[in-house]
Amino acid sequence: MNDLLALDFMRQALLAALLAGFAAPLVGVFLVQRRMSLIGDGMGHVALAGVAVGVLTNSAPVLTALVAAVLAAVAIELIRASGRTSGDTALAVMFYGGIALGVVLIARSSAGTPATLTSYLFGAILTTTTADIIVFGVLAAVVLATTLVLRPRFFAVANDEEYARALGMPVLGYNVVLAVLTAVTVVVSMRIVGLLLISALMILPNATSQLFARSFRSALWWAVAIGVGCSVGGVVVSYFAETPSGGTIVLLAVGAFLVASVGAALATRARRAVHARSERHDHEHGPGCGHPAVEHGDHVDYLHDGHRHAAHEEHYDEHGQHAEVEPR
């Protein structure tokens, strides 16, 4: 591990992986919430056209990719907001047009080789330059700061768009900002996981944490932890196993998802075994419901005909017998 960190390019690769692993799930959770899991994929397609323009004109591909992805992001939100049924087709035209243009332009450029194309599509962390890392660092900082500050508003808009509108929130504005952050994240992650695999790093850690977390907040931070673990771990594994970093990272994320699925299924079964529901209940317990409340560890039970009843999800759990006490 020490000789790994002694290598300049590995230090840069690990830093880039850390940034991407942090930012991607943080933005991705809102895409999952809005059921737009695959939109990052589309932006990646368009970003390839931007990369190609950069390669062709000998300017920085990261910046041209950023411009292309941000333009695509704004277009996506405006097309969605128009609510036309043709919007879906318009997105398809844009996404496939983008990737096709990218492939053709890179093939035509003198600097471009099939290896250039592959490195952008599937990630080539070891070719990341110091200049790239600085750009990624700045972009990632912007994504993190904006997402953390606007998190409650993104949550509100993604959770119930109509209610957000009734509150007078600028729904379209927040959606456009989120789309732009997604585009920036696509670009930050493109050297590490590649434009074709980028959506995986945004979506899979969230899909995994949704299996076991109990609130939006905890699910989000678990997803970030899983994202960082998979991307940093993937870079390390790819170094030793001599595999492409993008594919390795995504396979680790898929592995984490499978492990969590099995774990969650077993935990549910175990919980069901020790968990007793009270008899069916047409009554909601609460202060002043007539049933005495008694403390029970960290919660309050209501005494119902000599049994302790504790609120759980939509029903009440049976928490055993208890001597009757005088009703309040």
Add this chain to the structure above:
Amino acid sequence: MTGPGPLVRLHGASFGYSDLPVVSGVDLELHSGEVVALLGPNGSGKSTLVRGILGLSAQQGGEVELFGTPRERFTEHTRIGYVPQRHSLSSSVRATVTEIVEVGRLPHRPWWRPASRADRAIVSEAIADVGLTDRAAAEVAALSGGQQRRVLIARALAGRPELLVMDEPTAGVDSANQEALADVLHRLADRGTSMLIVTHELAALEAVVSRIVCLDSGHVDFDGDPAAYAAHVGGHSAGSGHHHDERSPRSGHVLGAAPLDPGPREVSS
């Protein structure tokens, strides 16, 4: 708390979607302290009307004033609390009751400011108001339909509104929860909260409602107190085949006794 004028004033107002008017020529004033039930058969435009007041369906004519300000220029959205019909909440990610109710607080602070201690206290209070303190940390998707409805009421209450606008709060809610819901509305009414409630099931809310407005085919065809409404419906029921919602005004009606009433326990989605 409010000025002398009406909370909501509609004059010849029409609402609809794209070019299609659904309600037209509506004159209506809501005053502070009133609890108004908006009745009408399916498709009569009840939801379109309240959504129009909130700016969610297009206003196609007439005047709409909220707290004395024309709707286009109205910016104090926090003065109206909206409780949507179905839970339109995205269930694709997990969220707790508290996390949903916190959303109702957002318009009270600028976008860059995190929730204060006072905000959090108001959120807990709103959750207590709807009797869900026991389940504040529960996942919303795991709750029954009626409990989810109360979460949406708490979300609206967290904004400390002067007027609550509710779209079918009792639809598809089992009897235990319908009682809990009626209790909540009762407490709010006793506190002087003004409410506009779109409903099918007047029986569940009878004790709370102070005025009834009846909508049919996009027009108001009754506006008066509950006693006048009973007389109005009674006058029609002598074989006129009138168009009012037949279920709602039945006297002595017990929930769960009629074939179309929700059963004792609904299946939550």
